[in-house]
Amino acid sequence: MEEAVKRPWLEHYPAEIPVHIEYDEKPLQEYLKAGAQQTPDKTLLHFMGKEMTFSEVYDEALRFANSLRKLGVVKGDRVAIMLANSPQSVISYYGTLMTGAVVVQTNPLYVEREIEHQMVDSGAKVIVCMDLVYPRIMNIFNKTKLEHVIVTEIKDYLPFPKNLMYPFVQKKKYAFKVEVKFNSKTHSFTKLIKTAAPDKIPLDVDAKNDLALLQYTGGTTGAAKGVMLTHFNLVANTTQCIRWMYQIDHGNEVILCALPFFHVYGMTVGMNFSVMDGSKMVILPKFDAKQVLKVIEREKITVFPGAPTMYIGLINNKDVQKYDLSSVKLCISGSAPLPLEVQQRFEALTVGRLSEGFGLTEASPVTHFNLMWGKRPAGSIGLPWPDTDVAILSAETGEEAEPGEVGELMIRGPQVMKGYWNRPEDTEAVFHDGWLLTGDMGYMDEEGFFYIVDRKKDMILAGGFNIYPREIEEVLYEHEAIQEVVAIGVPDPYRGETVKAFIVLKEGCQATEKELDEFCRKHLSAYKVPRIYEFRSELPKTMVGKVLRRVLIEEEERLAKAGSKAKKSS
Structure with missing residues (x-):
């Protein structure tokens, strides 16, 4: 597939962003x-x-x-x-x-x-x-x-x-x-x-081959897998990030680190970025909108990596107009799709730039980003980073798809993992001729900008966290009253998505939402606990008895659209 790869996105690179970077092998x-x-x-970190x-x-x-x-x-x-x-x-x-x-x-x-x-x-x-x-x-x-x-x-x-x-x-x-x-x-x-x-x-240390990090992620099976990232993977991705932000005052920025470092996104664009760039990181143990507004004003934050839920929380805070946010130059949004309205409102408040990117744990994690000071098509995840090849695998031909044709995103670059820890079969399954299969369905337009249209995986993205339905389902199946369960993500104005569980109870058994909520909280992290429960007599299935999760998702999408139309007409 090497000869077929086209790179139209390179035409949009400004002169300051290199097509190729010489990475340190240390x-x-x-x-x-x-x-x-x-x-x-020089101050490296500020903490409360x-x-x-x-x-x-x-x-x-x-x-x-x-x-x-x-x-x-x-x-x-x-x-x-x-x-x-x-x-x-x-x-x-x-x-x-x-x-x-x-x-x-x-x-x-x-x-x-x-x-x-x-x-x-x-x-x-x-x-x-x-x-x-x-x-x-x-x-x-x-x-x-x-x-x-x-x-x-x-x-x-x-x-x-x-x-x-x-x-x-x-x-x-x-x-x-x-x-x-x-x-x-x-x-x-x-x-x-x-x-x-x-x-x-x-x-x-052999930077190219020695591991620096095991970062756990899930997948379609729900089993958490250790992603093996080398020193070189992490150095390369952080270097790409620094070079992409070419207009910043390198070594003199003030980075707000509210994204958790235990998440690979916060670790790369927050902690490692600050250390490698020589800039100051302002660390917060958790995100609180009022505290963040105070910190931005007091510490004169210039770079703010975050998730859409963070920006939504800030622009909707009743006291936001009381704070001076003019120090913010740029914000790096990831972990979930960024609504255009949120981008526009936040940029109006700060006069800085808020742009969206894309990535996955298996790629350290960033692969795409919109230009901070250039063309940003609405809904696009942007352009591939330097030395990052991206192709769309056509489901019909198994070859590189034509512009506009939806297929699975494949990634190849210096930030791509070695594989999954002690899981050679899973590693083999996720690579295709040297390309990393992302499990995300999308397309590239004629100009080289990329768009995500759906997830091949059933993963739920809620508040920047990856939630895997099978894990929730396995916990609920342990409840003595439950016969069948399916968990899906449904639209949520704040979290992006939230978890909804469809429940079929065993004959003669009863259970309440409160009871199931208490049960889940004993066995799951709070952000994974379903917020909505719907009890049904049966679930949609195929002829062989496989539950049609997609049907439930489409039902919820129709309800959400109908609700949105009704709200507008009123």
């Missing part, structure tokens, strides 16, 4: 080292009033790395990081890489079942977590290969007097305080840092 942590050597006193320079973060990352070595971590071992955005998440990420170990990013919202699966599948030896999730980890500890737990608290990196006040705030908010029992297997993050030496660890 490990990711070397960029933190370079920042500490070249600009040691506390600031740390490049040299301070590098020093603590080295100490963390030496602490891991004392715990027996060697090159190739997996270290799980289960933290909200914080200085600890940056320090432990780069410190882990300094040992040659592989980072396993773990969502701190996960319940025990989800944590256990990820720890067992990755074979992680160490996990770093906040005190609030410590009990969950200890409940599954003996079912995994974990040997050590490193525990930290939000207050550990808060400035005075917030660090003294936080325990009282925590107790009031959560009505309890976790008592961590430190021993030979459970360690204090701050004590490890204080007692370790900042010695450099001799390390031979």
Whole structure:
């Protein structure tokens, strides 16, 4: 298919964006080292009033790395990081890489079942977590290969007097305080840092082939798979991002990091971008519209990577007009489709540029982006990034589709993963003649701009999170009253999509929405729990008994359109 690939998108590249980039073949942590050597006193991160320079973060990352070595971590071992955005998440990420170990990013919202699966599948030896999730980890500890737990608290990196006040705030908010029992297997993050030496660890890393990250994702089967991303994959994708934003003041931007670092999108365009570009990251542990508005004004944020739900939350905040948002130059939107109205309203508020991109975990994650200062066709995911080939696989011919013809997007580039962790069959299935099959259906127009029209996968995108129906269905099937269940995504004005479950109860059994909600919350992260339940006597099926999920989705789409028309006519 090599000869058939056309690249009409290159005609739209401004002179400042290169068609080809010479990427550094060095490990990711070397960029933190370079920042500490070249600009040691420059602020790298700001966290709720506390600031740390490049040299301070590098020093603590080295100490963390030496602490891991004392715990027996060697090159190739997996270290799980289960933290909200914080200085600890940056320090432990780069410190882990300094040992040659592989980072396993773990969502701190996960319940025990989800944590256990990820720890067992990755074979992680160490996990770093906040005190609030410590009990969950200890409940599954003996079912995994974990040997050590490193525990930290939000207050550990808060400035005075917030660090003294936080325990009282925590107790009031959560009505309890976790008592961590430190021993030979459970360690204090701050004590490890204080007692370790900042010695450099001799390390031979093959950036092209050695893994830096196992990032878990799902698929049509619902089974969470570890995406194997090398140092080179992550360096390449972050470099592409930096070169695409060619008009920014490199090294002097202020990046708002409200996207979680445990999500590959936030990790690449937030944390790694800041370190490699030499810019300052302002870290927030979670997104809160009012807090974000205050931070943008106070810290003079210039670059704001986010998800559509974040921008929707900001433009609809009743106090938005009270804040000065004029410092914002550009916003990078991903994780879900960006409504045109949201883009226009946000740009009017900030006078900055808000553009949409596209990617997937298997590509580190970004593959496409709209031009920040150029043509942006409505509804388009933009143009492929430098060195990124994209083709549409025609379902009819199995060859490259003609412009305008819908088919499956295929990607090829330096950011594409090595494969799935310990899943050679799944890896083989997702590659086609060296191309990564995305599972997304779309087309390219005559000019080279790309559009997504549907997902081949059944994945639900809610609030920037990937939700896989089968996982929800498997949990609901455990309820004694349920005979059949199908989960789908339905349109939601805030989250993009939300989860709806269609339920068929067993004969003679009863269950209420409240009961099912409580049941799901015990077994699923909050963002995966269905918001809507519909009880039916039967579900649409094929002649062989397979549930027709697509029929249910089309029913909901028709209802949504009818509701929209009725609203307009009234």
